[in-house]
Amino acid sequence: MSFDLQKLVRSHIADLQPYSSARDEFDTVEREIVYLDANENPFDNGVNRYPDPQQRKLKEVIARRRGVAANQLLLGNGSDEVLDLIFRAFCIPNQDKIIVMPPTYGMYKVLANINCISLDEVPLNNDFQLVIKDILNQISSQTKTIFLCSPNNPSGNSFQREDILTLLKSFTGLVVIDEAYIDFSTQKSLVFDLSSYPNLIITQTLSKAYGLAGIRLGICIASEEIIDILNKIKPPYNINSLTQERAISALKDWDTTQGQITQLIAERKGLFAQLEKVSFVEKVYPSDANFLLVQVDDANKRYAQLIENNIVVRNRSKQVGCENCLRFSVGTPRENQILIETLNRLSS
Numbered sequence: 001m002s003f004d005l006q007k008l009v010r011s012h013i014a015d016l017q018p019y020s021s022a023r024d025e026f027d028t029v030e031r032e033i034v035y036l037d038a039n040e041n042p043f044d045n046g047v048n049r050y051p052d053p054q055q056r057k058l059k060e061v062i063a064r065r066r067g068v069a070a071n072q073l074l075l076g077n078g079s080d081e082v083l084d085l086i087f088r089a090f091c092i093p094n095q096d097k098i099i100v101m102p103p104t105y106g107m108y109k110v111l112a113n114i115n116c117i118s119l120d121e122v123p124l125n126n127d128f129q130l131v132i133k134d135i136l137n138q139i140s141s142q143t144k145t146i147f148l149c150s151p152n153n154p155s156g157n158s159f160q161r162e163d164i165l166t167l168l169k170s171f172t173g174l175v176v177i178d179e180a181y182i183d184f185s186t187q188k189s190l191v192f193d194l195s196s197y198p199n200l201i202i203t204q205t206l207s208k209a210y211g212l213a214g215i216r217l218g219i220c221i222a223s224e225e226i227i228d229i230l231n232k233i234k235p236p237y238n239i240n241s242l243t244q245e246r247a248i249s250a251l252k253d254w255d256t257t258q259g260q261i262t263q264l265i266a267e268r269k270g271l272f273a274q275l276e277k278v279s280f281v282e283k284v285y286p287s288d289a290n291f292l293l294v295q296v297d298d299a300n301k302r303y304a305q306l307i308e309n310n311i312v313v314r315n316r317s318k319q320v321g322c323e324n325c326l327r328f329s330v331g332t333p334r335e336n337q338i339l340i341e342t343l344n345r346l347s348s
């Protein structure tokens, strides 16, 4: 059996005639044009016109930064919209299944539930690495998509590259790799492997390293054929004009982003060393992202104490393999100092 995209896409999506917006049917920048086609208010206030439905300028900038072609990109209102589009294009409700590896990002399961897709869970091992043998055993004829998150949230580590490639080679469905934290990672993005694996879909976001969680911009990178399918079902104007403008200026200012990434990684290392010295901290897990998973003596108690001290962290202790674990995002130097001082005060 080999990979056949036409067999994976839901048949009504393959046959779908997408909505054609006014701006899809006519858009040019070369000439002075009188636009009377979209029932917009003509008085210029900067946002009175509909945004570019194909986000061409923004895609050019992202394509250059990521080293892919613009037609290998689909943009969404956050990665969550991108992930939902993948479900809706490929996963047949009440029939297809997906595989996820807990502990991991909770949205894969929620989106599976929303879309009536059942979910097989193959837990990560004690080092939070993939258990390839178990995943391969779990794959059935109903398995449409495997979701991986690397670096993984909430554990913070990256999966071994060889394991990811083994899955890509062995599975003839789609493999989605969520690279939300890739800019903090010592591992290379799978973007460079797209030409070798037609079943690979990568998602990224401007919400983390780029500091733009508020504008909601998620990125899907895949083959042109997969992107064409997702493009058919995306809402016509899903990326608003303000988001497109702000994303372009941030992507052009790589020095600022890179400086912040370097600083956050340095802060993470400092935080790691300080956390290991806190009396009730049992283990700090190695991280390739901008957060640390920390096992404490009693997660519920320490979580409540931190809230009392006006510090909000994430209690992950109910997740598989994360007993008594809290997740700390790396903050500014001042915020990290407050965290450490507070933890040390609670120790005594």
Ligand SMILES: *Cc1c(COP(=O)(O)O)cnc(C)c1O
Residues within 6 Å of the ligand: 077, 078, 079, 080, 081, 105, 149, 153, 178, 180, 204, 205, 206, 207, 208, 213, 216, 217, 218
């Ligand atoms: C934060 C995060 C995202 C980002 O989601 P957006 O909708 O783009 O803000 C995606 N995946 C994982 C694993 C995350 O932790």
